[in-house]
Amino acid sequence: MKGTTEQLAVDGGTPVFAEPIGQNLAVRKVGAEEAESVAALIRGGISGDPIDAFCEAFTQAHGVRHGVAVDSGTAAVHVGVVAAGVDPGDEVILPAISDVGSVKGILAHNAIPIFADVDLHSYNIDPVDVESKISDRTKAIIAVHLYGQPAPMDELMDIGRRHNVPVIEDCAQAHFAEYKGRRVGTIGDIGVFSFITGKHMTTITGGMVMTNNDEYAKRAELFSIGRGEEEGKKEGMFFRTHVGLGLNYRMNPLGAAVGLVQLNKLGDIVARRRETGQMLDKLIHDIPGLSPPHIVDEAMHAYWLYAVRMDERAFTADTYAFARALQAEGVSCMPKDYYLLYDHPAFLDPAPPRNPEYAFPRAVYDDRERYFKGMCPNAERGLAAHIVITWSEFYTREDVLGVEKALRKVADAYRA
Numbered sequence: 542m543k544g545t546t547e548q549l550a551v552d553g554g555t556p557v558f559a560e561p562i563g564q565n566l567a568v569r570k571v572g573a574e575e576a577e578s579v580a581a582l583i584r585g586g587i588s589g590d591p592i593d594a595f596c597e598a599f600t601q602a603h604g605v606r607h608g609v610a611v612d613s614g615t616a617a618v619h620v621g622v623v624a625a626g627v628d629p630g631d632e633v634i635l636p637a638i639s640d641v642g643s644v645k646g647i648l649a650h651n652a653i654p655i656f657a658d659v660d661l662h663s664y665n666i667d668p669v670d671v672e673s674k675i676s677d678r679t680k681a682i683i684a685v686h687l688y689g690q691p692a693p694m695d696e697l698m699d700i701g702r703r704h705n706v707p708v709i710e711d712c713a714q715a716h717f718a719e720y721k722g723r724r725v726g727t728i729g730d731i732g733v734f735s736f737i738t739g740k741h742m743t744t745i746t747g748g749m750v751m752t753n754n755d756e757y758a759k760r761a762e763l764f765s766i767g768r769g770e771e772e773g774k775k776e777g778m779f780f781r782t783h784v785g786l787g788l789n790y791r792m793n794p795l796g797a798a799v800g801l802v803q804l805n806k807l808g809d810i811v812a813r814r815r816e817t818g819q820m821l822d823k824l825i826h827d828i829p830g831l832s833p834p835h836i837v838d839e840a841m842h843a844y845w846l847y848a849v850r851m852d853e854r855a856f857t858a859d860t861y862a863f864a865r866a867l868q869a870e871g872v873s874c875m876p877k878d879y880y881l882l883y884d885h886p887a888f889l890d891p892a893p894p895r896n897p898e899y900a901f902p903r904a905v906y907d908d909r910e911r912y913f914k915g916m917c918p919n920a921e922r923g924l925a926a927h928i929v930i931t932w933s934e935f936y937t938r939e940d941v942l943g944v945e946k947a948l949r950k951v952a953d954a955y956r957a
């Protein structure tokens with residue numbers, strides 16, 4: 542099949558894009574309106590008002606009763622875990638593939654992450670494996686809507702209800718994605734979000750915890766913005782009582798001022814990402830050996846990243862060589878095998894350095910056999926066979942056509 546292919550840019554040929562796409566996206570995301578919102582807050586005197594307004598607007602957009610705005614998605618997961626009632630030593634089931642932000646909150650609470658395997662097509666958590674990993678110590682399940690693709694919430698909620706375990710949706714990559722007509726973050730017992738700059742919308746850094754459950758909301762608030770304190774009076778004067786651990790995870794009001802503007806744009810941003818994402822789905826459908834993201838039944842993908850699946854047998858290149866070639870053509874992309882959450886020294890090193898400053902929970906160190914290479918075979922196989930392309934609402938039709946061209950060019954050059 543080789544011989545007639547165009548010379549790849551990585552080998553000195555002319556790149557598809559003279560100017561690489563997918564650069565400086567975070568910088569382009571916020572502009573004059575956001576700057577004015579922040580300036581108005583500074584001019585008028587800093588207060589927490591934008592935080593309350595942002596919480597209200599975000600929860601209203603989702604039809605959820607309670608929202609707690611925090612300073613990162615990592616904090617949102619931590620607060621979600623605490624709100625769900627997880628205690629140190631309890632187990633929390635989460636997918637083996639995600640950003641490390643999905644697991645840090647579990648570890649911060651001295652709870653034990655239990656990794657479930659994923660579906661080989663969607664890369665999202667596999668409910669059958671979740672159920673097999675439920676134990677009497679399981680106190681929460683975290684569903685991650687990976688790359689913007691909704692996880693199988695019906696099945697997960699069913700498992701959660703039958704075992705009396707709350708389900709937390711990690712929506713950090715899936716703003717306004719929908720599952721069976723419902724926005725993600727509204728289906729589980731708790732929904733958490735990240736608003737770091739690369740996400741669909743941003744508060745520069747920030748996160749949100751949402752729930753309809755009054756008890757979870759109270760705990761979330763006390764643990765994060767409440768700092769574990771109750772306010773009252775002593776001899777007629779203001780007095781604070783520490784009732785438990787609480788970290789000051791409050792969102793920065795300047796970030797909330799940005800978020801209020803961004804939220805107004807979110808519907809258009811997601812629609813635009815979806816439009817161009819679906820356009821590429823159709824364009825690359827017929828490239829032998831490559832597949833567009835598998836869309837789960839009745840789901841609306843929010844296209845945070847665009848995952849391209851490679852049939853390993855169809856190419857002479859692995860995901861690293863393929864991604865390097867695609868990058869040289871001007872397409873921002875990468876393999877994602879660092880998303881295999883357990884495949885890092887902190888979990889797999891038989892004798893990890895016990896640096897007390899960065900200590901994982903004792904239970905994670907003490908049972909090194911709990912985590913091993915091969916424990917989630919679909920996750921390992923899936924990650925070895927896909928790359929993700931940076932996606933953006935700023936991509937034009939021409940950009941998408943260019944991505945298609947680059948994918949065809951690289952696929953042809955590396956065809957086995």
Ligand SMILES: Cc1ncc(COP(=O)(O)O)c(C=O)c1O
Nearest residue numbers: 613614615640642643713735737
């Ligand atoms: C799935 C997921 N969860 C949690 C986080 C943590 O969010 P943050 O970076 O805002 O701490 C991220 C961050 O990218 C993420 O992708």
